[in-house]
Amino acid sequence: xxxxxxxxxxxxxxxxxxxxxxxxxxxxxxxxxxxxxxxxxxxxxxxxxxxxxxxxxxxxxxxxxxxxxxxxxxxxxxxxxxxxxxxxxxxxxxxxxxxxxxxxxxxxxxxxxxxxxxxxxxxxxxxxxxxxxxxxxxxxxxxxxxxxxxxxxxxxxxxxxxxxxxxxxxxxxxxxxxxxxxxxxxxxxxxxxxxxxxxxxxxxxxxxxxxxxxxxxxxxxxxxxxxxxxxxxxxxxxxxxxxxxxxxxxxxxxxxxxxxxxxxxxxxxxxxxxxxxxxxxxxxxxxxxxxxxxxxxxxxxxxxxxxxxxxxxxxxxxxxxxxxxxxxxxxxxxxxxxxxxxxxxxxxxxxxxxxxxxxxxxxx
Numbered sequence: 001x002x003x004x005x006x007x008x009x010x011x012x013x014x015x016x017x018x019x020x021x022x023x024x025x026x027x028x029x030x031x032x033x034x035x036x037x038x039x040x041x042x043x044x045x046x047x048x049x050x051x052x053x054x055x056x057x058x059x060x061x062x063x064x065x066x067x068x069x070x071x072x073x074x075x076x077x078x079x080x081x082x083x084x085x086x087x088x089x090x091x092x093x094x095x096x097x098x099x100x101x102x103x104x105x106x107x108x109x110x111x112x113x114x115x116x117x118x119x120x121x122x123x124x125x126x127x128x129x130x131x132x133x134x135x136x137x138x139x140x141x142x143x144x145x146x147x148x149x150x151x152x153x154x155x156x157x158x159x160x161x162x163x164x165x166x167x168x169x170x171x172x173x174x175x176x177x178x179x180x181x182x183x184x185x186x187x188x189x190x191x192x193x194x195x196x197x198x199x200x201x202x203x204x205x206x207x208x209x210x211x212x213x214x215x216x217x218x219x220x221x222x223x224x225x226x227x228x229x230x231x232x233x234x235x236x237x238x239x240x241x242x243x244x245x246x247x248x249x250x251x252x253x254x255x256x257x258x259x260x261x262x263x264x265x266x267x268x269x270x271x272x273x274x275x276x277x278x279x280x281x282x283x284x285x286x287x288x289x290x291x292x293x294x295x296x297x298x299x300x301x302x303x304x305x306x307x308x309x310x311x312x313x314x315x316x317x318x319x320x321x322x323x324x325x326x327x328x329x330x331x332x333x334x335x336x337x338x339x340x341x342x343x344x345x346x347x348x349x350x351x352x353x354x355x356x357x358x359x360x361x362x363x364x
Contacts, residue, residue: 002035006088010074010097012042012060018283021258022118022180023094027053029354075101090114090364096121096147103150112364115151123276145169153360157281158303164279176360181353182258182286184344189263189291197228200267202257203284205236208277210270213323215243220327233257261291266337269297273319278302289313290344294337296330313342
């Protein structure tokens with residue numbers, strides 16, 4: 001008989017691309033071996049039909065914001081349906097808010113929990129100014145300790161994240177490092193277009209991705225390569241247009257880059273310098289490599305540096321270096337960048353992630 005696994009998150013999978021790719025796709029990939037059900041915010045019936053998964057949902061009116069009303073909506077749903085939730089063998093929880101509620105139920109039911117953290121949520125709230133006062137941090141860290149102790153297994157996205165967690169809950173056996181990943185393309189990615197230099201940024205216009213800094217670097221690059229073409233692939237079209245559209249040879253559009261990758265001369269993966277981002281693992285790094293695209297990345301993320309030392313897929317830059325100097329260095333390195341063999345290594349392949357998740361499940 002198949003084990004029944006509840007995959008739970010507070011996110012709206014219809015509005016969060018990363019959650020779909022790193023959570024819903026995981027549940028779908030495991031559905032042959034396990035009886036999987038997904039609990040998330042919002043009504044995503046289209047995804048249910050595509051993935052063949054049972055789906056439970058609760059109302060969330062303010063995705064991306066800290067909302068007591070939305071938290072109460074999720075809490076009401078979970079506690080009203082605790083008898084349904086008692087029927088599962090394992091809870092696989094992605095997100096701190098979902099973990100807070102399911103840890104409470106799971107401890108009472110003795111249901112083992114896999115806590116797939118995907119980052120440091122409380123620190124991210126402070127870094128993004130969604131919580132403005134650091135006076136809350138001691139209480140949040142105490143809560144974080146309780147969440148870690150409530151989980152039978154904790155999935156970290158990087159070695160740096162695990163080192164931080166070990167300062168709170170020093171039980172190394174419960175931690176599993178599973179990098180973010182991307183699916184290997186079924187056919188080789190095609191070059192986006194032919195030009196002296198074609199570069200890209202893929203992702204949201206969130207300030208933690210430093211779109212303003214990318215804009216400044218691209219402007220400087222144009223001084224050396226006037227025919228440069230810049231692709232901004234983003235769901236935030238209006239914001240991107242207000243920042244980039246005044247430039248010639250700029251294309252701004254939405255595109256399912258993860259599942260239909262395009263190859264560029266190089267692409268940007270910059271991360272704002274903060275504690276929560278230092279221990280993160282940017283999903284777009286894997287997606288660029290799946291697109292056989294060299295990566296210009298900020299050197300403040302430990303895992304990007306270590307992987308580049310291993311696979312030589314790009315160029316690290318310091319966020320403290322002025323944009324004109326960054327651009328000059330990239331122009332000097334351009335012949336070497338174009339010769340780079342940027343490919344998706346096996347350990348960043350989505351199939352590798354699935355096998356690692358199965359190993360964690362079987363250890364429960």
